[in-house]
Amino acid sequence: MPKINIVKIADFQVGGATPLLIAGPCVLEDLDIALECARFMKEVAQKAGFNYIFKASFDKANRTSLSSYRGPGLEKGLAMLEQVKKEVGVPVISDIHEPWQAEPAAEVLDIIQIPAFLCRQTDLILAAARTGQPVNIKKGQFVSPWDMYYAVEKARGAGAQGIILTERGYTFGYRNLVVDMRAFPIMRNFGVPVVFDATHSVQLPGGAGGASGGEREFVAPLARAAVAVGVDGIFMEVHPEPKKALCDGPNSLPLEEAKGLLMILKEIYEVIRKNDILSP
Incomplete structure (x- = not known):
């Protein structure tokens, strides 16, 4: 395996x-x-042996319907994320949709996320990279893993302090996504850590009549498979009551389910590392 360029976030x-x-x-x-x-x-991450970053979007600019809840917006959202950061003592990540948002976001966020739908937007990637904060680029549902090399090179060319790639499934027919397990070693071969978005990968885009549906029951098996193939982290959307969530409830995990899954994933991760299948 190639040498991975370690990404420093907060104190890990x-x-x-x-x-x-x-x-x-x-x-x-x-x-x-x-x-x-x-x-x-x-608390769960610490017990399971994971480093943890809190994620939530301040604006979901790509909702299916105009009437869908988008979030509190940049100013209020960043204030909330800063509050979480201070009160809980965790690093935070959120996504930006326009280049001008990069600078104010970087004042609060420990890592800036590029949404999957916007992973080919050069100006957005450059703006995020130039802030000096690490950048997490989500692979578009329409982009092959091989082509994410060019997104990495854009960020590197702009001086990004750290780059992570996140896989979130690939469009396969109408309102369905599939995960190609080859994507993990392919993208890791670019010398960057790779994360698997286990909950967005079971999303059914537009599959709930003007909103996205989801198949939560496949989160655990796909996450287990991804860790076994070789990833550096897991991305999950969680909610105290997914049925009441204002966005992506059908593919979000209840908190207790996430807890049990993490313990299993860490066991698989340790087996992979112990046998030198992956090396930093």
Whole structure:
């Protein structure tokens, strides 16, 4: 395996011996839910042996319907994320959709995320990379893993301090996604840590009549498979009550389910590392 360029986030490293967990509600709903998820997942991650980053979007600019909830917006959303960061003591990540959002986002976020639908947007990647913060680029549902090399090179060319790639499934027919397990070693071959988005990968885009559906029952088997193939971290959307979530409820995990899954994933991760199948 190629040497992985370790990414430093807050006080830990991504791409080394300890796996990464990125988890939180799809979108910021209110501060109480954000804090509940962050506190719960921080404790669970520590017990399971994961480094943890809290994730929630301040704006979901790609919702299916105009009437869908998008989030509190940049200013209020960043204030909420800063509150989570201070009260819970965890690094935070969120996604930007326009280049001008990069600078204000970088003042709060520990890592900036490029949404899957926008992974080919050169100006967006460059703006995120130039902030000096690490960048997580999600692979588009329409992009082959081989072509994500060029997204990595854009970020590197702009001086990104660290780059992570996240797989979230590939479009396969109408309203369906599939995960090609070859994508993990292919993208890791670019010398960057790779994360598997286990919950967005079971999303059914537009499959709920003006909103996305999901097949939550496949989150665990796909996550187990991805860790066995070789990834540096797992991304999961979690919620105290997924049925009441304002975004991506059908593919989000209840907090307790996420807890049980993480313990299993760490066991698989340790077997892979112990046998030198992956090396930092």
